[in-house]
Amino acid sequence: MTALAAASLESPPTRGLRRLLPSGDASWAQHLERHGPLPQFAGRRASLIAEVERSGLAGRGGAGFPTAVKLQAVAAGRAPIVVANGTEGEPASAKDRILMTHNPHLVLDGALVALTAVGGDEAVLAVSRRARPAHAALTRALAERRADARRIRLVAVPDRFVAGEETALVSWLNGGEAKPTFTPPRPFERGVGGRPTLVQNVETLANLGLIARYGAGWFRETGTEAEPGTVLVTVRGGVRRPGVIEVELGTPLRQVVDRCGGLAAPVRALLVGGYFGTWIDAAGNLDLPLADAALRPHRAALGARTLVVLPHGVCGVAETARVARYLAGESAGQCGPCVFGLPAVAQALESIAAGAPDAAPLAGASATAERADRRPRCLPPSRRRAALRRQRDPRVRGRDRAPPRRPLPCRPRRAAPAHESRELGLEVRR
Amino acid sequence: MSDHLRVDPILCDAHGHCAELFPELVSLDEWGYPIIDDGPIPPGLAKEARRAISMCPRLALMIEQRSR
Ligand SMILES: Cc1cc2nc3c(=O)[nH]c(=O)nc-3n(C[C@H](O)[C@H](O)[C@H](O)COP(=O)(O)O)c2cc1C
Ligand code: SF4
Helix, strand or coil, X not given: CCHHHHHCCCCCCCCCCCCCCCCCCCCHHHHHXXXXXXXXXXXXXXXXXXXHHHHCCECCCCCCCEHHHHHHHHHCCCCCEEEEEECCCCCCCCHHHHHHHXXXXXHHHHHHHHHHHHCCCCEEEEEECCCHHHHHHHHHHHHHCHHHHCCEEEEEECCCHHHHCHHHHHHHHCCCCCCCCCCCCCCCCCCHHHCCEEEEEHHHHHHHHHHHHHHHHHHCCCECCCCECEEEEEEEECECCCEXXXXXXXXXXXXXXXXXXXXXXXXXXEEECHXXXXXXXXXXXXXCECCHHHHHHHCCCCCCCEEEEEECCCCHHHHHHHHHHHHHHHCCCCCHHHHHHXXXXXXXXXXXXXXXXXXXXXXXXXXHHHHHHCCCCCCCCHHHHHHHHHHHCHHHHXXXXXXXXXXXXXXXXCCCCCCCHHHCCCEEEC | CEEEEEECCCCCCCCCHHHHHCCCCEXXXXXXXXXXXXXXXXXXXXXXXXXXXXXXXXXXXXXEEECC
């Protein structure tokens, strides 16, 4: 039993899959009944950070960086500040706003724990303007705990893909544009107001709120040895019940799909990791565990923790083209390789999807992506390149991917473009 | 510690002087933006690197020291 687990007031009520999205309402009373108040850590910052380190918690915002290392780095600076990143710019993802809407108090807990760990007294909760229910839930939650609310400020952030990148977020909070800036300095060195800034995804913080109560040993009871805990995953596309679910890290893809009502049609490929993601051939890969270690050999990563299921008959190239076109439109317009490279890749993919009779555009797009990829600040075409690589693979291309003899547009049958399906009413599955 | 050439892509305006002055490590893409060899600057080329840096009209080039 670890030091923190011994200090916890309640026995862990949320084992297995209901840690972050438990049943019950989002009220303070319900939250207190579920977890009790946060333990006090006065004078025990070092042991708190050590506990986080033992837990193996890694960031849930995309990069999967060990949280304890960031806490340590920011704690070393003077007058640090905490930014809870709830911007969720990734169009295919809904997990952060679902978490903030359904479990706002756990996110607030996490922000407070982070403040304690780094020795700060001010936290900013950055949430995209479009996430109205999340704003409402957090506003209500803050009103329910006045004392804590004095240290936490809720801020609306523009609804742009790059706005959630940490330097863009810091720039916005400093009164600038929500565009990435050149690093160094990184936010942990000099961020909001020039202060050392801990930028942490809201799901990471929610986990922090639990680890502070129940300890590292409890946290590690689910997930894999290398990647412990649960994750929130947004599942879209060809499943019967698309939505946000909480699963143990390492859950086979097939089970993730089953939790969403199963396949709506025979599956051809899966886009893992969102718009930065990689297509994985469904054939023979449905038993792959949802964990970075298992995805790595497929050049894929959990990334934005979204899973888009591509049914047979829907064109992967057309879908990839749509993503590339979207990203081209989302460029902050700051770096040449991004400004020129993304539209070029999008254009090439579109012409292939429309039935370009030879492979030249594909080779061109691939080379462009490869070159552009070596420089970009924030929208690496690499992931597009990985997608391209997959499309070149005859197993993925399949019959309807082969260049058609006549220019026959290969269109997705029904699937709404992922960035439009943000409007699909998503349900939470607990 | 090793020295690496790095460009600030936000400042860079595709003037292309760097590729002209320092072709050993810098080439240009189809739009004239630099593609920089990510490896350490060979010791014999340190002078060329410094020259390219000082000639960039946008002051977008720099040397970054990396550990390991
Ligand atoms: C283009 C781009 C967009 C990003 N958008 C988000 C986002 O919407 N939410 C988020 O938490 N992290 C986002 N990130 C990652 C953040 O920069 C940062 O790594 C993260 O918030 C750190 O939190 P974590 O360590 O808890 O994951 C984005 C990164 C990039 C490059
Ligand atoms: S890569 Fe693109 S979006 Fe990112 S900073 Fe450069 S121009 Fe901006």
